[in-house]
Amino acid sequence: MSMSTPLTIALAGNPNAGKTTLFNTLTGARQHVGNYPGVTVEKKAGAYTFPRGDEATIIDLPGTYSLTAYSVEEVVARDYLVQEKPDVVINITDASNLERNLYLSTQFLELGVPMIIALNMIDVAQDRGISLDAQKLSALLKVPVIPIIARSGKGTAELMTAALDLAQKNAPWDPLYISYGEDVDLALQTMAQRITTAGFMTDSYAPRWLALKYLEGDSQIRDKGRRADPAVDTELQETVTKVSEHLLKTMETYPEAIIADHRYGYIKSVLRQEVITHKFDIDRLHASDRIDKVLTNRFMGPIIMLAVLLGLYKFTFTYSQLPVAWFAVFFDWLSTNLNTLLPDGHLKSMLISGVIHGMGGVLGFVPLIMFMFFGIAILEDSGYLARVAFMMDRVFRIFGLHGSSVMAYIVSGGIAGGCAVPGVMAARTLRSPRERLATLLTVSFMNCGAKLPVLALLTATFFSRSQAQLMFLLTLLAWAVALTAAKILRLTVLRGESTPFVMELPPYRFPTFQGLLIHTWERTWQYIKKAGTTILAISILIWAMMTFPGLPQSEEENFTRQRQEVAASATQATEALPLKEQLAAIDTAQAGSTLRHSLAGRIGITMESVSWLPGFDWRTNIALVGGFAAKEVIVTTLGTAYSLGQTDPKGNASLSETLAKDPHWNPVVALALIVFVMFYAPCFVTVVCISKESGSWKWGLFSICFNTAFAFLLATLVYQGGRLMGLAG
Amino acid sequence: MEKDQSGTITAVKVGGELGRRIRDMGIVPGTRITIMGRAPLFDPVAIRIMGGTLTLRNSEADYIEVEIA
Numbered sequence: 001m002s003m004s005t006p007l008t009i010a011l012a013g014n015p016n017a018g019k020t021t022l023f024n025t026l027t028g029a030r031q032h033v034g035n036y037p038g039v040t041v042e043k044k045a046g047a048y049t050f051p052r053g054d055e056a057t058i059i060d061l062p063g064t065y066s067l068t069a070y071s072v073e074e075v076v077a078r079d080y081l082v083q084e085k086p087d088v089v090i091n092i093t094d095a096s097n098l099e100r101n102l103y104l105s106t107q108f109l110e111l112g113v114p115m116i117i118a119l120n121m122i123d124v125a126q127d128r129g130i131s132l133d134a135q136k137l138s139a140l141l142k143v144p145v146i147p148i149i150a151r152s153g154k155g156t157a158e159l160m161t162a163a164l165d166l167a168q169k170n171a172p173w174d175p176l177y178i179s180y181g182e183d184v185d186l187a188l189q190t191m192a193q194r195i196t197t198a199g200f201m202t203d204s205y206a207p208r209w210l211a212l213k214y215l216e217g218d219s220q221i222r223d224k225g226r227r228a229d230p231a232v233d234t235e236l237q238e239t240v241t242k243v244s245e246h247l248l249k250t251m252e253t254y255p256e257a258i259i260a261d262h263r264y265g266y267i268k269s270v271l272r273q274e275v276i277t278h279k280f281d282i283d284r285l286h287a288s289d290r291i292d293k294v295l296t297n298r299f300m301g302p303i304i305m306l307a308v309l310l311g312l313y314k315f316t317f318t319y320s321q322l323p324v325a326w327f328a329v330f331f332d333w334l335s336t337n338l339n340t341l342l343p344d345g346h347l348k349s350m351l352i353s354g355v356i357h358g359m360g361g362v363l364g365f366v367p368l369i370m371f372m373f374f375g376i377a378i379l380e381d382s383g384y385l386a387r388v389a390f391m392m393d394r395v396f397r398i399f400g401l402h403g404s405s406v407m408a409y410i411v412s413g414g415i416a417g418g419c420a421v422p423g424v425m426a427a428r429t430l431r432s433p434r435e436r437l438a439t440l441l442t443v444s445f446m447n448c449g450a451k452l453p454v455l456a457l458l459t460a461t462f463f464s465r466s467q468a469q470l471m472f473l474l475t476l477l478a479w480a481v482a483l484t485a486a487k488i489l490r491l492t493v494l495r496g497e498s499t500p501f502v503m504e505l506p507p508y509r510f511p512t513f514q515g516l517l518i519h520t521w522e523r524t525w526q527y528i529k530k531a532g533t534t535i536l537a538i539s540i541l542i543w544a545m546m547t548f549p550g551l552p553q554s555e556e557e558n559f560t561r562q563r564q565e566v567a568a569s570a571t572q573a574t575e576a577l578p579l580k581e582q583l584a585a586i587d588t589a590q591a592g593s594t595l596r597h598s599l600a601g602r603i604g605i606t607m608e609s610v611s612w613l614p615g616f617d618w619r620t621n622i623a624l625v626g627g628f629a630a631k632e633v634i635v636t637t638l639g640t641a642y643s644l645g646q647t648d649p650k651g652n653a654s655l656s657e658t659l660a661k662d663p664h665w666n667p668v669v670a671l672a673l674i675v676f677v678m679f680y681a682p683c684f685v686t687v688v689c690i691s692k693e694s695g696s697w698k699w700g701l702f703s704i705c706f707n708t709a710f711a712f713l714l715a716t717l718v719y720q721g722g723r724l725m726g727l728a729g
Numbered sequence: 730m731e732k733d734q735s736g737t738i739t740a741v742k743v744g745g746e747l748g749r750r751i752r753d754m755g756i757v758p759g760t761r762i763t764i765m766g767r768a769p770l771f772d773p774v775a776i777r778i779m780g781g782t783l784t785l786r787n788s789e790a791d792y793i794e795v796e797i798a
Binding site: 100217252260289403 | 753
C-alpha cells in the first residue's frame with residue numbers, strides 16, 4: 001500500500017471552524033497554493049506522511065456553510081467532491097457551535113462521500129460548559145467522529161489513523177436519505193425515477209441528490225441539466241414548479257425552506273439523543289462577547305477601529321521603510337554596476353531602465369506587501385476584521401459596497417501615502433463578488449504614496465500658502481470620488497442586488513504564529529509570481545516607447561558637436577566644474593529631444609489635440625504616459641521634458657521654478673493636472689493586480705479606460721471652469 | 730426586537746439567495762435567537778444563534794419572524 005499512489009484527503013468545513021489551522025498543523029510547510037481553473041478561489045494542497053509511511057495529499061477545500069451553488073466557494077467545493085472523488089473527506093466542525101456546523105455535514109452525508117467528522121476546539125466547548133458524546137454521535141450518524149484541538153495538534157494522530165482506515169475500506173458512496181415531509185418526498189421520488197430511467201447525468205450524480213438540487217433551485221445543476229438533456233430538464237422543472245406552487249398555496253413556503261428546515265430537524269433529532277449537554281444557559285456571555293461589548297460599542301467602537309486602522313497603516317508604512325530602502329539601494333547598486341560594466345547602447349539602456357527599474361518597481365513593493373499582509377492576517381485571524389465590516393457596513397452600503405471594503409480603501413491611500421497594490425489585494429477578504437469588484441476598481445483613486453510627489457510639487461509651486469489645507473482637501477476629494485465612482489459602477493456595469501450581508505462574527509482568537517507566517521508568505525509569493533512576469537514585459541515595452549525611434553543622425557551629431565565645442569572652449573583645468581555642468585546640461589537637453597522624438601513623445605504631441613481641454617501641453621502628456629509605468633515617474637519625466645529647449649544654458653533651475661515661470665502654467669492648470677493625476681489610469685502594477693484579482697484582463701483594461709475618461713472629464717471641468725471664472729490669469 | 734431580547738423563530742419569509750443563505754447559517758423556525766447588539770449606526774444587527782454570533786442587515790432581519798419569550 002505504501003508504494004501506491006498517495007491517498008487524497010479533502011478537508012471541508014465552515015469558515016472559522018479551524019480548517020486552515022488543521023491544514024497547517026498536518027502539512028506544515030509542505031504546501032502548494034494554486035487556483036481552481038477559471039475562478040479566483042485558492043486551491044491549497046499539502047503533503048502528509050502517515051507514521052507507517054503511507055503518503056497522502058491533503059486538499060484544503062474553501063470554507064463553506066452549505067453545498068448549494070450560493071457562492072463560488074461552494075461550487076468549487078462541491079465540484080471537487082463530485083468530480084475528483086477524494087478517498088476521504090475530513091469534515092472539520094466547531095464543537096462549540098455544532099448544530100450549525102452539522103448542517104454542512106448533513107449535506108456531505110446526503111452526497112454519500114466517505115467522511116470523518118473532526119470535533120474541533122473541543123477545549124473551547126468544554127470551557128463553555130458543552131459536553132459532547134462523540135461515540136454516540138458517531139453511532140447515530142454512522143461515521144467516525146474524533147474530538148481534536150487543531151491548534152495544539154491534540155487528537156490529529158487519531159484523526160488521521162481513522163482517515164487511513166476509512167480510505168483502505170474503499171467502501172462505495174452511501175448517500176443518506178432524509179425525509180423532507182410528504183410533499184417534497186413525493187416529488188423527490190417522482191423526479192428520481194425519471195432521472196434513473198432517462199439516465200440523466202447519472203454518471204456524475206446520484207438521482208435523488210440531483211432531484212434535491214432541482215428542488216433547491218440550484219442554478220449550476222440546472223444549467224448543466226439543460227445542456228445535458230433539455231427535455232428531461234423541462235420535465236423536472238415542471239415537477240418543481242408544481243410542488244412549489246402547492247407549497248406556497250398551502251403553507252406559504254418554498255421547497256428550499258422545507259428542505260433546510262428538515263435538515264436542521266434531522267440534526268436536532270440526532271443531538272437531542274443525549275449527544276450534547278449544556279451546563280450553562282446557551283445565551284451566557286463568553287469572554288468574546290465581553291470584548292465585543294467594548295470593541296463594537298456605539299461610541300468606543302469607531303474610535304478604537306480608527307486607532308487600529310491607523311496603527312496598521314503606521315506599522316506597514318513605517319516598518320517597511322527600511323527594507324524598502326534596502327531594495328532601492330540594491331537596485332541602485334545593480335544599475336550603477338551595470339552602467340560601468342556595460343558599453344553604452346540600447347542593451348544597457350534596456351537592462352537598466354527597462355529590466356532593473358521594472359523589476360525594482362515590483363520587488364520594491366514586496367516588503368510593503370509583506371508587512372501589510374502580516375497586519376491584515378492578524379486582524380483577520382483574530383476575528384477583528386469581521387467587526388470592522390460590521391461597524392462600517394451602514395456607511396459603505398450607501399455606495400453599493402460592503403463593510404469589508406474599508407480595509408482596501410485605507411491601505412490604498414485612504415490616509416494619504418498608501419499603495420493601491422496591497423489595497424487591491426486586501427479586497428480579497430471580501431466575499432461578495434459585485435461589491436468586491438466595485439472595490440477593486442475604485443481603490444486606485446486613493447492618494448497613494450507615488451502620487452504624493454506630484455501633488456507636493458504642484459501644490460508647493462502654485463498654492464504654497466495653503467499647501468497643508470489643500471493636501472487634506474485632496475484626501476477628502478479622493479474618498480468622495482472613489483465612493484461616488486463605486487456607486488456609479490454599482491448602478492451601471494456592476495448593477496445588481498447587493499449580496500446578502502449575513503456574516504458570522506467569529507469568537508476572538510489569538511492567531512497562531514505559524515498561521516500568520518504562512519498566510520503572509522503565500523500572499524506575498526503570489527504577488528511576486530503573478531506581478532513579476534507580466535510587469536517585466538510591460539516595463540520593457542514602456543522603455544521601448546520612450547526610447548524609440550531615436551534621434552535622427554543630424555541631431556545626434558549636433559549634440560556631439562556642442563559637447564566638443566564646450567570641451568574645446570574650456571581646456572583650462574580650473575574650469576572643470578562649470579564644464580561638467582555644461583556637459584550635464586547638454587545631456588539633459590539631448591535626453592529631452594530624444595524623449596520628444598520617441599513614440600511616447602509623439603503620442604504626447606498627438607494628444608495635444610484633445611489635451612488642450614484640460615489644459616495640458618505635450619510635455620505634461622509625455623509625463624502622464626510615463627506615469628502609467630509608475631506615478632513616481634511623472635515628476636522625473638516632467639523634469640526631462642521641461643529641460644528641453646531651455647534658454648538658460650546652465651539648465652539647473654529647479655522644476656518648480658521652471659513651472660512657476662512658464663507662461664503656460666498657472667494655478668488652474670496645476671489644479672487640473674492634480675485632479676487628473678489623482679484619478680487617471682492606475683499604474684500598471686495595479687492594473688496587473690486588478691486583472692489577476694478579478695480573474696480577467698477585461699477589468700484591468702476597464703480600469704484604464706474608465707479612470708482615464710473619468711479623470712479627463714473632471715480635469716476638463718476644473719480647467720474650463722477655472723478659465724471661465726477668469727482664474728487662469 | 731430590543732437589545733438582549735430573546736425569542737424563538739417562527740418563520741423565515743424569504744426565498745432565493747438570501748433565504749438560502751439565512752437558513753444555511755442556522756436561522757430556521759424553532760431556533761432560539763438573541764439580539765447581541767447593533768452597529769454604531771443601528772444597522773446591521775448582531776444576533777446569537779446556536780452558540781455562534783451572526784450579523785445581518787436590518788432589511789434582511791425583517792424577514793425573520795420571532796415570538797419573543
